[in-house]
Amino acid sequence: MSDIDFGKIEKKWQKKWEEAKIFEARDIAKFERCYVLEMFPYPSGKGLHIGHAWNFLIGDILARYKRLKGFNVLHPMGYDSLGLPAENAAIKDGIHPKNYTAESIKNFINQQKTLGFSYDWSRMISSADSSYYRWDQWIFLKMFEKGLAYQKESNVNWCPSCETVLANEQAQTGNCDRCGSKVETKFLKQWFLKITDYADELYEGIDNLKDWPERTKAMQKNWIGKSHGTEIKFEINGKYWNIFTTRPDTLFGVTFMVISAQHKKLWDLVTDSQKKDVEKFLKKLKSVSEKDLADMEKEGVFTGSYAINPINEEKIPIYAGNFVVADYAGGMVMAVPAHDQRDFEFAKKYNIEIKQVIGCPKDHDWKRAYTDWGNLVNSPGFNGLKNEEAKKKITDWLIKNKLGKRVTQFRLRDWGISRQRYWGTPIPIIHCGKCGIVPVKEKDLPVELPDKVKFGEGNPLETNESWIKTKCPKCKGEGRRETDTMDTFVNSSWYFMRYCDPQNSKEIFNKNNVKDWCPVDYYVGGSEHACMHLIYSRFYTKFLADMKLINFREPFNKLFHQGFIYGEDGEKMSKSLGNTVDPLDTSKEYGVDTLRFFLVSVASPDKDFNWSEKGISGSSRFLNRVFNDFSNLKFGKDSEKLEVKLNNTIKNVSNYYETFEYRKATIELRELFDMIFEEKEISKETFGKALKLLNPICPHITEELWSKLGEKEFLSINEWPDFDSKKLKIKKKEVDLNAKIFDLINPHVSKGDYKMVYIYTVPFELDKINPKFLEDKLGLKAKVFSVADPNKIDLQNKSKRARPGMPGFYLE
RNA sequence: GUGGGUGUGCCGGAGUGGUCAAACGGGACGGACUCAAGAUCCGUUAGCUUAUGCUUACCUAGGUUCAAAUCCUAGCACCCACACCA
Numbered sequence: 001m002s003d004i005d006f007g008k009i010e011k012k013w014q015k016k017w018e019e020a021k022i023f024e025a026r027d028i029a030k031f032e033r034c035y036v037l038e039m040f041p042y043p044s045g046k047g048l049h050i051g052h053a054w055n056f057l058i059g060d061i062l063a064r065y066k067r068l069k070g071f072n073v074l075h076p077m078g079y080d081s082l083g084l085p086a087e088n089a090a091i092k093d094g095i096h097p098k099n100y101t102a103e104s105i106k107n108f109i110n111q112q113k114t115l116g117f118s119y120d121w122s123r124m125i126s127s128a129d130s131s132y133y134r135w136d137q138w139i140f141l142k143m144f145e146k147g148l149a150y151q152k153e154s155n156v157n158w159c160p161s162c163e164t165v166l167a168n169e170q171a172q173t174g175n176c177d178r179c180g181s182k183v184e185t186k187f188l189k190q191w192f193l194k195i196t197d198y199a200d201e202l203y204e205g206i207d208n209l210k211d212w213p214e215r216t217k218a219m220q221k222n223w224i225g226k227s228h229g230t231e232i233k234f235e236i237n238g239k240y241w242n243i244f245t246t247r248p249d250t251l252f253g254v255t256f257m258v259i260s261a262q263h264k265k266l267w268d269l270v271t272d273s274q275k276k277d278v279e280k281f282l283k284k285l286k287s288v289s290e291k292d293l294a295d296m297e298k299e300g301v302f303t304g305s306y307a308i309n310p311i312n313e314e315k316i317p318i319y320a321g322n323f324v325v326a327d328y329a330g331g332m333v334m335a336v337p338a339h340d341q342r343d344f345e346f347a348k349k350y351n352i353e354i355k356q357v358i359g360c361p362k363d364h365d366w367k368r369a370y371t372d373w374g375n376l377v378n379s380p381g382f383n384g385l386k387n388e389e390a391k392k393k394i395t396d397w398l399i400k401n402k403l404g405k406r407v408t409q410f411r412l413r414d415w416g417i418s419r420q421r422y423w424g425t426p427i428p429i430i431h432c433g434k435c436g437i438v439p440v441k442e443k444d445l446p447v448e449l450p451d452k453v454k455f456g457e458g459n460p461l462e463t464n465e466s467w468i469k470t471k472c473p474k475c476k477g478e479g480r481r482e483t484d485t486m487d488t489f490v491n492s493s494w495y496f497m498r499y500c501d502p503q504n505s506k507e508i509f510n511k512n513n514v515k516d517w518c519p520v521d522y523y524v525g526g527s528e529h530a531c532m533h534l535i536y537s538r539f540y541t542k543f544l545a546d547m548k549l550i551n552f553r554e555p556f557n558k559l560f561h562q563g564f565i566y567g568e569d570g571e572k573m574s575k576s577l578g579n580t581v582d583p584l585d586t587s588k589e590y591g592v593d594t595l596r597f598f599l600v601s602v603a604s605p606d607k608d609f610n611w612s613e614k615g616i617s618g619s620s621r622f623l624n625r626v627f628n629d630f631s632n633l634k635f636g637k638d639s640e641k642l643e644v645k646l647n648n649t650i651k652n653v654s655n656y657y658e659t660f661e662y663r664k665a666t667i668e669l670r671e672l673f674d675m676i677f678e679e680k681e682i683s684k685e686t687f688g689k690a691l692k693l694l695n696p697i698c699p700h701i702t703e704e705l706w707s708k709l710g711e712k713e714f715l716s717i718n719e720w721p722d723f724d725s726k727k728l729k730i731k732k733k734e735v736d737l738n739a740k741i742f743d744l745i746n747p748h749v750s751k752g753d754y755k756m757v758y759i760y761t762v763p764f765e766l767d768k769i770n771p772k773f774l775e776d777k778l779g780l781k782a783k784v785f786s787v788a789d790p791n792k793i794d795l796q797n798k799s800k801r802a803r804p805g806m807p808g809f810y811l812e
Numbered sequence: 813g814u815g816g817g818u819g820u821g822c823c824g825g826a827g828u829g830g831u832c833a834a835a836c837g838g839g840a841c842g843g844a845c846u847c848a849a850g851a852u853c854c855g856u857u858a859g860c861u862u863a864u865g866c867u868u869a870c871c872u873a874g875g876u877u878c879a880a881a882u883c884c885u886a887g888c889a890c891c892c893a894c895a896c897c898a
Contacts, residue, residue: 214817217816218894219816219894222815227898246897258898322896325897328898332898340898341896531894614838621851622837625852666836667826800879803830804831805830809864
């Protein structure tokens, strides 16, 4: 708390900044451009929480710094405003999502303005506006044209009692969020985007993302999951099936096959006698959610069919199993129980033969599979080969006999974008009895969401018949609109490009604008998006580049993840735990600049931390002091000490802003201001420079003091100070080492009766010492050793004491 | 299991070979001001003790070096993400 009315100062400057439009990016200007972006938030009705504030603050400090550095900065803000919470509010409280969203956005903007973020508000976008989502639809149509948007049947979470599809987050526990009944999986026709067409580029491109955090890159690599292996042709009932494996070396050890229970061709393999068993097995699986499936014991059922092992023509039974992923690599695996743990467990359970084909140490107990490397055994023609070698040789043999090939597999699957929800971008497709699936004509975009729908029973869009009924664009006959809407990640996959030309109603954006601003230079957001948003955006960017709309293939140059802010108790902040922190409350009490300075000084932007208001009084103290002591300053000349400090601070702080090491910047700034207020007099210029250095973190106070200095222009768009590299060190008078040593030793000499002094010096100072000089002055014999000298005489281990500029000595 | 990361004083956290008992902040303690509280300011904050002191200290154990919080090797602990991907 303080007697200074920070609130008044803040409001005053926020108003002035807005009126002067100093934070608006200039499309035509020639200055070097810099695009600083924070992930656009979902505008929840609860308002902005401390995590948001933290995210925005990190970007804002950088944007302000870059602006001072002379860059033409684009720092926009928008709202990812389509999504489930708005729809839930509609169901729960009867508010229309449109109103809920509009209210939330209004509230967010207010709060963001209060916190002093320097956004270019003229470029604000909201994905719930049809003027925005029409371009989602437009991109969809382009993808549809290219065959990248398609429909197929796929599993969804289904609540049998609500009779509705659930989003993953609504089904996390395996029970329906709303009614608590057990979630089932259901097969539904859904829209997909063929992101897998870009799998290889998405994977290989990761290595070129120089300024991305390593862990994020690792996560993406993991997620896309490129693996090399061999595709082997197994004959089953007279047809060939391609089976992928990374372990062709174990081909002789295959004793059964497992097809995914969800495989669409499963029934081709089930014989009449096994039909009942398989049906029973599938029924059991149906009642399990996908999450639980992963924790289940490996189970399966014999299908009745057999496969022929191409390498030895053995007949191998085929099982349907719950642990095989249907849409990865063909959905069937060759099982080698001896050398794969999952296969091993399965074989044990169903008493299937376990055939060892890789030599293993004698002490292996066979209570589990042997998955390490070794030489081949029981593999006629390949015995004795090291298994890495055998992988090659066996694959070569298969290729030669046209029974296999080398392939690359990706874990990444096509992106299911269908949501049976209201508050999302309508998919611009019309179903026609005659023409089938027909895309909406470009000129008819946007397909707007109808206002009148019923919430609470299934997909609300299906409750507005007059919206659904339409004409087929092709035959003009009766058509029905697609009622699925798009995943909200679609909206966020390209929004950063729209900021470059947000009001364009003729085209998605002006190509030149995007070319000038993009890719984003600095992107700040949470690491939880590593595998979703950040991959989808890369995919969209590549697609739009192939469309020749943009000239870059990666959207974000430097990516930065802010740490997560936990509650005071170390738990995630949540209403139910009562540990939430409202940044607005804190800023009301201490002032916005104090909050900003505090946040940045207690937490490293990239690290998680537990919120605690304990230290905030320290930040408050500091800023009060800057403000109060200002009036006691005497302006005049700088001392050399201060000059050196100032130049060092400029140098270091500039660097810290550049690298998001804001915490270190606050430390140096504290030191600088501490020194300033201790000085008898300082130059006005120096104080102005100090204010600039502090401005990105504390924009209001510094702006106020700047004007008190008599300046008329805005500090926020002034010029960043340069440092003078000649003034980084205090010019030291050459200290004479010998004199120093004399001063050191002399007091001791007078205290005792000594004849001899041994001096131990750091190797590189050995020749700077003049024993003659010391002998004369001290009146005793002197012997100088390098501490590295193995023959030195060192009776009391005093050589340990030696430091540069300060030798050790021993008197005798 | 796979991948990424971290380990420093009461706490948060700087520090990447020598001037390090270790920045800066918080907390605690003592003092000044005050009738008092708050705010503010000053000091102390490893131990023994007053020596160019010694001992114990930057996860543990070894090593390199005249010299290690810092470099190397091995281990331990913790955190995060992904996880039946054949």
